[in-house]
Each structure stands twice: as structure tokens, then as C-alpha cells.
Amino acid sequence: MKSTIISFSIFMLMIFCIIFSINYLNSICTRLQNSSMQIEKSIQLNSWNEAYKSSQDFMAEWKKYSPKLSIFSDHDEMEDINNESYKLMNHILYKNSEESLSSTNIIQNSLEHILEMQRLNIQNLL
Template sequence: MKSSIASISIFVIMVLSMIFSVHYLKIIDSKLIYSSDQIEKSLESNSFDKAGDFLKQFKIDWNKYSNKMTLFTNNNEIDDINLELSRLSQYIKFKNKEESLASISSIRSIVKSISDMERLSVQNIF
């Protein structure tokens, strides 16, 4: 009987942990997507100074969340975002609109894929 209670308790804790992690990733995802949208809007209106300011805020948020995201996801995606952020900062610095837009699109795509990969679904289970 004690082993059954222990097993059920561990199962419940695991399920609650998964729910928490998915919810937490959704919160992070929405904040980062919103920030990337702000950068993109600034770039589309040729406001590179504004885009640089939004990028600084994005980097602050990213540095705050990326360490926690490594608990939930593959580190390759984290590294890919860090690489694209480095590229994006240079593209914005030199006012290269096309490359900046492509880079922010890549960042947004990677962030979305992290959230999609960790979502509870039948596709992710098998």
C-alpha cells in the first residue's frame, strides 16, 4: 500500500511539474514574441534607434529567461538564439534593414519552436 501511495504521489508531482513548465514557457514565449514584434515594427518604419532600444530590452529579458529555459529545452535552440541576437545587433548597428528583418524572423521562429516542442501533445509524446 505504501508503494502505491508513493508511486501515485511521484506521478502527480511529475504531471504538475510538466504543467508548470509548459505554462512557464508560454509566458516566456509571449513576452519574447511581443518584444520581437516591437523590434520588427521599428525596423519596418526604418527606426533603427528604436529597434536598438527594443533589442537591448529583448537581450535583458533573454538573459533573464534563457538560463531557466535550459531546464526545459534543448541547448541548441538557446545557442541559435544567442547567435542570431549577435547578428541582429550588428545588422541594426549598420542599418541593414533586410538582414535585420530576416534575423528577427529567425529569432521569433526559434522561440515559437521551443514552445511548440515542449507543449503537451500526442505528437510530442511519440
């Protein structure tokens, strides 16, 4: 009886940790996606100074949260987002709107893919 209670307690603790980690991952990715969308809007409005400031803010957030995200996701995706973030800052600095928008799109899609891979569904469990 004692081993059953301990096993059930460990199981419930694992379920709690999984739910907490998925919610935390969702909040981080949503925050980063919103920041990326703000950069995209600034680029579309040709507000290059605001876009550059927003991209610096995104990089600060990215450096803060990327170690935590690396626990949940593939390191290649993390490296892709990191590289695109640096490219984005350079494209904004040189006011290249097409490449800047392309980089924001890649960042948003990579963040969405991280979220998609961590959702609880049959496809991800198999």
C-alpha cells in the same frame, strides 16, 4: 496500501510540475516573441533608435531567461537565438533593414519551435 498512496502522490506531483513548467515556458517564449515583434515593427517604421533600444531590452531578457529555457530545449536552438540576437543588434546599428528583419524572423521562428517541441501531444511523446 501505503506504497500506492506514495506512488500516486509522486505521480500527481510530477503532473503538477510538468504543467507548471510548460506554462512557465509558454509565458517566457511569449514575452520574448512580443519583444521580437516590437523590434520588427520599429525596423519596419525605420525607427532605428527605438529598434536598437528594443534589441538591447530583448538581449537583457534573453540573458535573464536563457538559462531557464535551456532546461527545456535543445542547446543548438539556444545558441542559434543567441547568435541571431547579436547579429540583429549589429544589423540595427548599421541600419540594414533586410538583414534585421531576417534576424527577427529567425528568432521568432526559433522561439515558436521551442514552444512547439514542448507541447503535450502524441507526436512529442513518441
